Amino acid sequence: MTQETKLGLFVLAAITCLMVSIMLLGDFQFQRRYDINVLFGDIAGLPAKAKVKIAGVDVGAVRKITLEGNKARITIWIRQDIQIHRDSRASIVATGIIGSKYLDLTMGSDSEPLLKEGDTITGINPISFDQVISTVMEKLDTVFGMFEGEDGKNMGKNLAGTIKNLKEITDTLHKALYQQEDKLSETIDNFHSFSEDMAGITSDNREDIRETIKQIKAASEKLDRVLAKVDNSQGTIGKLLTDKEMGDDLKDTFKELKEDTQQVKKVLKRINLIETDWNYVQRYDTREQYAHSDLGLKVIPSPGKYYYLGVSNVGDTASQTGDIETKNTLDLLYGRTFDGLIPVDIFGGAIRSEGGLGIRVKPLAHWAPLSRLELTAEAFNFARNVPVAKPDVILGARIKVNNWSYIGAQVEDIYNTSNLNAYLQLTFRDDDIAYILGLVGLARP
Secondary structure, eight states: OOHHHHHHHHHHHHHHHHHHHHHHHSOOOSSOEEEEEEEESOOTTOOTTOEEEETTEEEEEEEEEEEETTEEEEEEEEETTOOOBTTOOEEEEESSSSSOEEEEEOOOOTTSOBOOTTOEEEOBOOOOHHHHHHHHHHHHHHHHHHHOOTTSOOHHHHHHHHHHHHHHHHHHHHHHHHHTHHHHHHHHHHHHHHHHHHHHHHHHTHHHHHHHHHHHHHHHHHHHHHHHHHHTTOHHHHHHHHOHHHHHHHHHHHHHHHHHHHHHHHHHHHHHSOEEEEEEEEEEETTTTEEEEEEEEEEEEETTEEEEEEEESOSOTTOOTTOOSOSSEEEEEEEEEEOSSSOEEEEEEEETTEEEEEEEEOTTTTSGGGTTEEEEEEEEOTTOOSSOSSOEEEEEEEEEEETTEEEEEEEEOTTTTOEEEEEEEEEEEOHHHHHHHHHHHTTOO
């Protein structure tokens, strides 16, 4: 084993020990989660790392608190299995008068869309204890001011004057009612006369009322005849409602319509769900001081499954000087993605024109500082005998910089040359190719 290989293994062991120590001592959880933001006008002393609860149950925690304009922006993480809707209500609650504070959430209503990674909602501003005391004191001061005089000593005198004024008001009201007594009696007499006139009108128009009742009865009988025809399957409506054959035809029609709708959904799914990404990798061999270029297309027909078609070490085969790696080798891979406690990618097929397989792991996917770290291992060319009777093995690690770039390093052919390659990977989404592949997919049943 060469000195470079020993050094590489020592560095990997040190990194492994460091990560194990962080996992044992760090404050993080191995569970999937997502972040949302809550805006408050005042957070009322909510501490960083405070808990997030729904119905008193812990579902997350505060990640950070920042100032956005004149509002406080609280970024919180929520467990992936907790689904929160757009109309969720957020408020800051204390466990007691002097207890610790936490962020209380509601789930929201099912009719509203779900919150996704990075979405923002507005919280309910808390009312501080100081504000309540200040408001109560202002109200009491106003009440006392109504009874106090300028010298602040004649409260009893003002209270007595108020009662006296109230008595004068009740006396005035009594006199007013007494003066209107005659008018009230006259109003009652007029109402009595009105009722007598109504009785006369009823007597005079008794025949008209009797005729109206007769017409209502005739209309009711006609309606009964129509309903009887419906019950006996007579007429278009009756046949539609009671004919069994027609009912079966309607049922078959709706069934076919439902099947056609499902076929349309299936067609749209084939067109819209396919995703395609171009991947370009620029590798630099630190020992041979030579650059390699890899280009490939990743096709994702459905979540959790993908195909990869690419060319490694792209270049002119006539110029091999200084390059120990074969030019223009093919990568034809089929892969599956498993989103569990630790997300894993497993793939296999042709790696650099040789049969092989590989694995990609995100060991710290649920720990924010290193959630972008990925570890990879590939093995291919298992029938190799020269220069060593062992497969070509590649071990590496990379970090996701953003949605379209990675930086990483890998040790290639650890049983033979152990060359260290540093690389930059660029990824570009191509919706046009995805659309074309979706249309091609319609040709198959």
